[in-house]
Amino acid sequence: MHKIIHYRNKCIGCGVCHEQQPVLWRMSKKDGKATLLKSTGKKDVFILSIPDALVVHSQDVARACPVRVIKIL
Amino acid sequence: MKQKPIELLAPAGSFDSLQAAINAGANAIYFGVEQLNMRTRSAGTFSIDDIKEVSSICKANNIRSYITLNTVMYEHDMQLLKSILKEIKKRGIDAVIAADFSVIHYCIELGVPLHISTQANVSNIESVIFFSKFADVIVLARELTLNQVKSICAEIKRKKIKGPSGEPVKIEIFIHGALCMAVSGKCYLSLHTQNASANRGACVQNCRRSYTVKDTESGEELAIENEYIMSPKDLCCIDILDQVIASGVDVLKIEGRTKGADYVQVVTQCYKEAIQAVHDKNFSQQKVTAWKTEMSKVYNRGFWEGYYLGRTLGEWTDKPGSIATEKKIYVGKGTKYYPKIAVGEFIIEAGSLKKGDTLMITGPKCGMIKEKINKLVVNGVENAEAFKGDLITLPVATKVTASDKLYKIVETADA
Numbered sequence: 054m055h056k057i058i059h060y061r062n063k064c065i066g067c068g069v070c071h072e073q074q075p076v077l078w079r080m081s082k083k084d085g086k087a088t089l090l091k092s093t094g095k096k097d098v099f100i101l102s103i104p105d106a107l108v109v110h111s112q113d114v115a116r117a118c119p120v121r122v123i124k125i126l
Numbered sequence: 127m128k129q130k131p132i133e134l135l136a137p138a139g140s141f142d143s144l145q146a147a148i149n150a151g152a153n154a155i156y157f158g159v160e161q162l163n164m165r166t167r168s169a170g171t172f173s174i175d176d177i178k179e180v181s182s183i184c185k186a187n188n189i190r191s192y193i194t195l196n197t198v199m200y201e202h203d204m205q206l207l208k209s210i211l212k213e214i215k216k217r218g219i220d221a222v223i224a225a226d227f228s229v230i231h232y233c234i235e236l237g238v239p240l241h242i243s244t245q246a247n248v249s250n251i252e253s254v255i256f257f258s259k260f261a262d263v264i265v266l267a268r269e270l271t272l273n274q275v276k277s278i279c280a281e282i283k284r285k286k287i288k289g290p291s292g293e294p295v296k297i298e299i300f301i302h303g304a305l306c307m308a309v310s311g312k313c314y315l316s317l318h319t320q321n322a323s324a325n326r327g328a329c330v331q332n333c334r335r336s337y338t339v340k341d342t343e344s345g346e347e348l349a350i351e352n353e354y355i356m357s358p359k360d361l362c363c364i365d366i367l368d369q370v371i372a373s374g375v376d377v378l379k380i381e382g383r384t385k386g387a388d389y390v391q392v393v394t395q396c397y398k399e400a401i402q403a404v405h406d407k408n409f410s411q412q413k414v415t416a417w418k419t420e421m422s423k424v425y426n427r428g429f430w431e432g433y434y435l436g437r438t439l440g441e442w443t444d445k446p447g448s449i450a451t452e453k454k455i456y457v458g459k460g461t462k463y464y465p466k467i468a469v470g471e472f473i474i475e476a477g478s479l480k481k482g483d484t485l486m487i488t489g490p491k492c493g494m495i496k497e498k499i500n501k502l503v504v505n506g507v508e509n510a511e512a513f514k515g516d517l518i519t520l521p522v523a524t525k526v527t528a529s530d531k532l533y534k535i536v537e538t539a540d541a
Contacts (some may be wrong), residue, residue, distance in 0.1 A: 065161040068200060072150035085161065097154050119322030120167065 057115075059089040062097035069117045074110060077101070096114040103123045132371060132378060133194070135298065136394045139165060139383035140172075141323060142529075144183060145493030146387035150195040150394035154190035156223060156385065158327075161208060162203060163194040164245070164311065165299045165383045166327030167519035176212055183216040190220040191287050196243035199226040211236050221263065230260050239291075242275045243299065243520050244268060245311045245325075251281040262289030262379060265298040268361070272434040275299060279374030302393055302421075303381025304446035305432060305440070307333045307356045315356075334446060358440045359411040364417050367400045368409050370434070382425075388454065388496070389424040396421050423452040453538050454486055460530035461517065470526030471519050479512045479534060485520070489530030492522060496535065520533050 057077070066085040070078040081088045088122065091103040105113060115123040136147035138155040147155045157180055159172045172180065177193070184191040193214055194287060199207060205311055207229060214222065215238050222233050225245035233240045241263040248257065249267045257264050266275060279297050289295045306313060315325050322328040336353035339344070352521070361381070363370050370378070378401070378411040380393055396417040403409040418429065425448045430441040443449070447475040458480060470487075479485070479502065486496045503519045504512040512518050 065166045065325060065328050066200070066203060066206075067321075069203065069321060070162050080200075082202060082205050085203040085206040104380075109247070117321050119317075119320060119326075119328045 054102050055105070055111075057089060057092070057101045057111055058124040058125075059094075059101075060097060061078065061086060061094070063120050064123045065120055067119055070114050070123060071073070071124055072079070073098045073117060074114045075100060076110040077103075077107070077111070083110075095121055097123075130376070133190075133296075133298075133376060133381040134394065134397055134401060135377055136390055137303075137380055137383040137385070138180070138390070139385070140387070141179075141325075141490035142184075142387035142493060143383070143385075143390040143489045144180065145490060146391035146488070147189045147423055148183075148189060149493040150391045151398040152189060154220070154377075155184065156192040156194055156379075156383075158194040160206060161327065161347050161414075162197050162199070162207060162210065163251055164324075164459050165283075165328045166197070167322075167329065168503050173209055177210075177219065181214075181219055185218065192223050192241060193219045194223045195229050196223055196225045196241070196245045196329055198226045198323070203342070204228065208232060209240055214238065220234035222264070233466050234260060241298070243266060247309060247312070248451055249274070251278050251285075251287075255281065255285070255287055258287050258295045260290065261295070262291050262293060263296045263298050264527060265300075265377075265379065268305065268488055269433050270299075271436045272333075272366070272369055273436070274445050275375060275434070276373040283374070285442075291346060297368070298377035299372060300361060300374050300381055301367070301378045302361055304384075304427070305358040305361050307358055307440070315321050336446065343447065352442055352444045356444055357427065357443045357446075359428040359430045359443045360428075361432040362418070362421065363431055363434065364396060365436065366423070366431055367397070368404050370437070371401070371404050382386050385425050386454075386495040388486060391494040392424045393421055395490070395493050419451075423450055434498050434509050449538075451538050452535050454533035454535055456531065457485075457534050458518075458532045459528055460487075460489065460532070461528065463522070463526040465525065468521055468523055470522035471517055472526070472529070472530070472532045474514050474516045474518065474532075475514050476514060477534065478514070479518065481510050484535040485525075486533040486535050487520075487522065488532055488533070489524075489526065491524040492530065495522065 064086040070087050079088050089099045092099040133153045135154045136152035138144035138157040221239040221241045223241045223243045225243040240261040242257045243260045244265040247267040287295050316329045317323045339348040427443040436500035458474040460474045461473045481502045484498045
């Protein structure tokens with residue numbers, strides 16, 4: 054099982070993750086940053102376990118993030 | 127003719143820089159919060175919760191504070207934008223610097239004073255007339271010549287163009303700091319290479335790197351004099367400050383929210399003195415040389431006067447980063463303060479210090495202090511040298527905390 058880690062405090066709210074993978078990402082109406090849906094997190098680090106089928110796509114999304122705050126483990 | 131008052135506007139990317147700007151005599155500062163400013167990528171950006179403190183520090187020191195909200199704005203930014211605008215209205219920030227029409231719209235709706243950002247690339251009087259309906263200050267594009275600036279200022283006077291406050295519209299221009307290879311901000315290099323938009327404050331500065339130019343047909347590389355083919359030298363108007371002021375501008379802006387408190391204090395101080403010298407009619411080449419020497423010690427990519435004198439082509443730096451003649455080497459941080467005797471204690475965390483070294487302290491209370499140490503007190507005893515792990519004490523007028531950083535200053539050639 055792979056994990057997505059989102060370092061949310063450094064997100065600049067460009068919206069590319071939401072555009073590319075709306076099934077996992079939403080733009081918060083409250084603070085304009087990306088939110089990793091159904092993730093669990095403390096402070097500014099959010100984690101979500103993903104099925105293998107989503108790994109390649111998620112890696113593309115991580116590469117597209119301009120400030121590299123999305124990591125796939 | 128009596129010279130009108132000039133406002134010197136300094137960058138505040140941190141509380142250290144804010145205090146440095148105050149120390150140097152800035153009349154106003156500008157800062158950004160969260161992700162809606164053009165320096166989002168840089169560390170130490172302020173949060174919405176810092177607005178209160180920034181405002182109270184500025185008010186206590188009788189200087190104006192402006193907030194930059196000048197990125198491209200998306201639909202999902204609107205709530206944050208409104209929250210920031212409500213907070214700045216509550217805290218009495220003097221104006222918002224904006225380019226996007228959503229920001230302009232909400233500022234009008236909330237009655238928040240507005241300045242038009244250089245990101246709007248205002249380059250002619252008709253644009254000034256258009257924006258004067260909403261803004262009292264307009265920052266012109268950095269690519270104008272001084273003659274064009276002068277003509278805009280003269281037209282404002284002639285046509286009696288007034289802002290919403292009823293006062294004549296003020297013109298602001300950049301006088302010092304980094305220049306963009308593109309028309310300010312209208313650059314997509316960073317977006318194309320790393321999907322990091324400069325217009326969301328995420329520029330990765332591709333232009334500052336060296337490049338080879340290759341003929342793809344033959345595979346031959348072209349011989350070029352300078353591999354930094356897209357990296358302009360920094361703007362520096364101190365040579366021509368008398369002409370700049372004579373053009374009729376009201377506000378002189380220094381770029382550099384990502385730069386250290388030392389840069390902010392030194393550059394602001396030099397321009398403060400230069401403005402005074404122009405006012406006192408004793409602005410001289412000798413003084414200019416001294417100011418330039420001083421400013422060369424802090425972060426710079428080499429200086430030129432930008433496009434103001436009508437240059438058709440930029441001047442390019444030949445180094446990847448700063449060519450400052452002095453370098454600051456991190457030595458340690460503050461640990462304790464003895465207010466009764468105004469002495470600060472610092473722990474040496476890296477390298478060493480010796481009597482006679484020049485030290486620099488940067489911090490939120492002191493801004494920047496730089497001085498040669500003639501007496502070194504190490505672990506409570508006078509000593510000639512201090513090493514890693516030692517505690518040194520120095521006289522410091524303002525409170526020292528762990529946020530205060532201690533540096534050793536060395537000439538670049540010795541670094």
